[in-house]
Amino acid sequence: MLHAILILLGCQLIGEVLARGLDLPVPGPVIGMALLFAALQWRARLRPEAADIGALPIGAAAAFLLANLSLLFVPAGTGIIRQTAVLTAHGPGLIIALVGSTALTLIVTALVFVAVARRTDARPQAGDPS
Amino acid sequence: MSDPARLWVFLAASPLFWLTATVAAYAAADWLSQRANRNPLVNPVLIAVLLLAALLTSTRTPYEVYFEGAQFVHFLLGPATVALAVPLHRNWATVRRALPPIFAALAAGAVTAVTSAVGIAWVFGAPFDVLAALAPKSVTAAIAMGISQEIGGNPALTATLVISTGVLGAIMVTPLMNALGLTDFRARGFAAGVASHGIGTARAFQVDPVAGTFAGIALGLNGLLTALIVPLMIGWLR
Numbered sequence: 013m014l015h016a017i018l019i020l021l022g023c024q025l026i027g028e029v030l031a032r033g034l035d036l037p038v039p040g041p042v043i044g045m046a047l048l049f050a051a052l053q054w055r056a057r058l059r060p061e062a063a064d065i066g067a068l069p070i071g072a073a074a075a076f077l078l079a080n081l082s083l084l085f086v087p088a089g090t091g092i093i094r095q096t097a098v099l100t101a102h103g104p105g106l107i108i109a110l111v112g113s114t115a116l117t118l119i120v121t122a123l124v125f126v127a128v129a130r131r132t133d134a135r136p137q138a139g140d141p142s
Numbered sequence: 143m144s145d146p147a148r149l150w151v152f153l154a155a156s157p158l159f160w161l162t163a164t165v166a167a168y169a170a171a172d173w174l175s176q177r178a179n180r181n182p183l184v185n186p187v188l189i190a191v192l193l194l195a196a197l198l199t200s201t202r203t204p205y206e207v208y209f210e211g212a213q214f215v216h217f218l219l220g221p222a223t224v225a226l227a228v229p230l231h232r233n234w235a236t237v238r239r240a241l242p243p244i245f246a247a248l249a250a251g252a253v254t255a256v257t258s259a260v261g262i263a264w265v266f267g268a269p270f271d272v273l274a275a276l277a278p279k280s281v282t283a284a285i286a287m288g289i290s291q292e293i294g295g296n297p298a299l300t301a302t303l304v305i306s307t308g309v310l311g312a313i314m315v316t317p318l319m320n321a322l323g324l325t326d327f328r329a330r331g332f333a334a335g336v337a338s339h340g341i342g343t344a345r346a347f348q349v350d351p352v353a354g355t356f357a358g359i360a361l362g363l364n365g366l367l368t369a370l371i372v373p374l375m376i377g378w379l380r
């Protein structure tokens with residue numbers, strides 16, 4: 013588990029250094045995710061016989077964090093108590109904009125995904141065994 | 143036994159108390175959500191926030207004092223974002239086959255999120271600074287606050303709108319997708335991530351690992367795309 017914590021923190025740290033050093037518009041943790049993803053892909057390619065990632069401490073640590081992802085938004089969410097005045101000051105407009113836009117975005121995204129997937133899922137893939 | 147008032151003065155200022163309160167409020171909220179068979183209306187983030195807001199208001203605790211303790215939980219958002227690489231790696235074969243729908247849905251969803259939010263609020267007469275704070279509301283808080291600042295919005299208001307959007311998306315995604323008859327967990331998860339970032343992703347992981355993986359991809363990609371398109375689109379409103 014020690015190594016898993018070190019890997020997650022290390023990837024985030026390198027990501028933060030790259031984001032700030034190169035003035036990238038992406039947050040450090042997102043770069044850290046890309047780095048860890050590249051490392052995992054590389055490992056699977058070099059040692060295809062190696063243990064599945066789920067059986068390793070990094071797999072267990074990731075599963076634990078992602079299973080409790082909702083908890084991590086609670087401190088920021090509680091910050092709403094400082095902003096209730098602004099939310100109510102703009103009457104129903106802001107609330108309707110949030111509800112309407114979120115529903116529309118969910119619908120449009122899912123429908124476009126399914127429409128395009130219907131055309132591309134049937135096609136054979138380049139890497140598929142024939 | 144010492145004076146209870148003095149004990150409270152000690153506890154109310156201690157990070158340990160507010161950290162424990164955060165985890166306890168979430169544990170209670172998650173228990174309720176489980177009892178309700180993960181009914182989307184019983185959203186654990188919303189319930190935990192309401193419990194803590196009630197506690198902070200009734201004890202007159204400033205948010206800054208609360209955050210002294212809660213920051214240890216908040217900090218884990220970074221490592222959790224890095225951890226999204228693990229399901230992405232495990233489901234990479236599925237993801238690679240779905241790249242055309244991923245990019246088509248991303249473009250459509252990102253544009254819809256910004257234009258519909260700004261459009262509706264504009265119709266209701268919201269001033270420019272509120273529109274600017276609202277425009278990036280579908281992306282993860284760190285990116286949204288940066289965009290808001292850049293275009294003349296108030297980052298603190300943006301943070302609140304981002305969290306509200308996340309909770310709304312997490313509540314609405316399951317009933318909406320069921321009403322549309324969409325059973326593809328890739329599409330459902332991806333929509334949750336585009337519309338409602340990490341809180342939608344948390345909901346998607348609760349429902350299905352493939353949905354969670356696609357939500358995580360959507361959260362990352364939409365952060366990038368929205369950072370590019372919002373400054374362009376908001377320019378038309380000035």
